[in-house]
Amino acid sequence: MAFMSTCFTVTTKSHSIVFSSKPSILLKPSQFHTLPSQTPLNLSRTSNFRCSKGFGHVIRASVDVSTSAVKPGGTVESDKLPSDVRKRAMDAVDACGGRVTIGDVAGKAGLKLNEAQKALQALAADTNGFLEVSDEGDVLYVFPKNYRSNLTAKSFKIKIEPLLEKGKLAAEYVVRVSFGTALIASIVIVYTTIIAILSSRSDEDNRGRRGGRSYDTGFNFYFSPTDLFWYWDPYYYRRRRVRKDDGGMNFIESVFSFVFGDGDPNQGIEEERWKLIGQYITSNGGVVTAEELAPYLDVEMAEKMNDDSFILPVLLRFDGQPEVDEEGNILYRFPSLQRTAGPQRSGRKEYVGRRWADWVGGIEKFFREKKWQFSKTSSSERAMVIGLGGLNLFGVIILGTMLKNMTVTPSGFITFVSEIFPLLQIYAGSFFAIPLVRWFFVRKTNAGIEKRNQARELRAQALELPDLSLRRKLLSARDMAQKTFIGRDRIVYSTDRDLYEQDYDAKEWDQRFREIEKPD
Known part of the structure; x- marks a missing residue:
């Protein structure tokens, strides 16, 4: 060594x-x-x-x-x-x-x-x-x-990360399809059981009227889970991109989308937020004002624009430090972001004000969160899902009443259904309870997102049309900016x-x- x-x-x-x-x-x-x-x-x-x-x-x-x-x-x-x-x-x-x-x-x-x-x-x-x-x-x-x-x-x-990623996508698809397939299976099981009970009652009545020997009706029902696989799309991964471009999904996926939604639209957006902030600071020579970073952070409305506490997470992440210029303005310097191995352009004075939008260029003017969607399904798909869900719920209610009032000895299939009936009830009830709770959650979440987006947009507009004090503050930040290129x-x-x-x-x-x- x-x-x-x-x-x-x-x-x-x-x-x-x-x-x-x-x-x-x-x-x-x-x-x-x-x-x-x-x-x-x-x-x-x-x-x-x-x-x-x-x-x-x-x-x-x-x-x-x-x-x-x-x-x-x-x-x-x-x-x-x-x-x-x-x-x-x-x-x-x-x-x-x-x-x-x-x-x-x-x-x-x-x-x-x-x-x-x-x-x-x-x-x-x-x-x-x-x-x-x-x-x-x-x-x-x-x-x-x-x-x-x-x-x-x-x-x-x-090496195995791509395989694990594909496996994760496949598992997610199996979960989505399984929930939709369960709706079809529940409807088939519920209404088949209702028919079986009605048939058993009819046979019992006939035997009672004849008063003779009892004969088995011979009613048998066989249901194979493989019968449901035709609902699955075997070419899902091949067609998913096409469906995504068209904005549609198959029926089985639409069932899951209606009940559980389509996930957080802002997943991974925090990483994008910090990329925007880091790129903005480096492009302006490592010295910025709090007003410049406000369009990328979670800020209050215009009446609280004098509070700079929202910039603390940025100072901690990028090792920034406040400085006071000759006029008493507080600026924020990030020394580590001022040292670069590659030449980059820095912000110039002529980009203060209206031309700020031109300077931002490839960087977003402000950070915009996406609103949640209740479901990406179309109106016709949603109506079909609600209709089938209602049909299943109605059947479960009827079947529950029939099972309570049964006087004949149930067959093997009916006995099996009676044992799993609590699961059928939970599925039928949650099919509408979960979307109802989610609807209130989506409304509340979107209200907060809209409020934050409006506050950031107002801060961005203030940079495009700065008043005299803000303009002088921005010019001071550009004067103090420093970009050190470390050549070979x-x-x-x-x-x-x-x-x-x-x-x-x-x-x-x-x-x-x-x-x-x-x-x-």
Whole structure:
């Protein structure tokens, strides 16, 4: 094992501020193996130089590296990540070209900074990625073009995820179809039992009138569950996309949709919300006002626009901090989102006001929640479902009365139905009770969604037509915005290069800075 510690110290005569906000990276021996094997020494290097920017930085990058490659079958660090976090981080890496900072991934994917850091460390360890350290201590993660295939080849979990997803979809479809099929089965069982009881009563009356020997009527009923499979669509997955485009569904699915609905239309929308917020902050140089983020958050109506407490979740997620400008306005700076490995355009003063809508461009002007639908079924499908449900409920009521008043000895089939009759009653009752409760829930939920959407839209309109004080506040935020592009020319250490070679480069840097220091 080789342990490398690098320390860069920047000092000036007029400032003594020490920054320690850069993330420290510690990769365990089982995590990283891209350092060349010809570095078996404990190497410590210190470089002292002056910076013309006037800030004093103490930058330390520490990497604990094992020279042995990860053995097949070893721990895959990416498997420890939640699947959603891993996928969002990988999408952000792809969008940024494979060379990213933690802030790039956090802003692009809407992840928390610590989530983005853990995801990048795990992905780099599993895909032969490497680290770069800039002259100001920023840590960059660089991934090969084939890092996805490298990860898939190493992780069994990622290999089976598509199969598990298909299995989940199939299970959901089975549940939907089973509930609809149960309606048909209930109707068949209920009315067949009613006919059987009526037939038994008729035969008993005939035997009573003859007064002779009793003969079995020979009435038998056989019902196979396989008779219901014709309701199932064997080509469901092939036709589902077509039906989704047409906005329709088959009858069996419409039964489930009427009773239980079609799920939360806003599922996964929180991730989209944080993506919008992260992208907006990064596109404006990491400094924004509370009014700019209000259209993406849960805010009150216009009369409470002076309260900035709604921005606290954003500050916690992206490590933001409030600052006060010369005019006393409170602005919010996000230092981690100001450091990027790729050049991006930033907000400019001419985009304040009416042209704000043009600047937003691909980013939504405000975050809009979708309203819940009671059911995606058409009116005709809904009428058919209600009709069959009513027919089933009516039959259950009649059958219950008949079973209570039975005077003859029931046959085997009737005995079986009497045993499962409580289940038939529960199904028939819940068929209408559940939609009724859900109808009130949908109305209440949609009222709240409408209120929040209106509040966000009002905040977005205020940005398009800002008053004088808001305009000056927005201009101040654009003045304080700062986007630092970390190019390859600013890299002072990389784990994919030999340490001796980089030590030689560092000596040249020391000599260069000493020459700069002399005129002072």
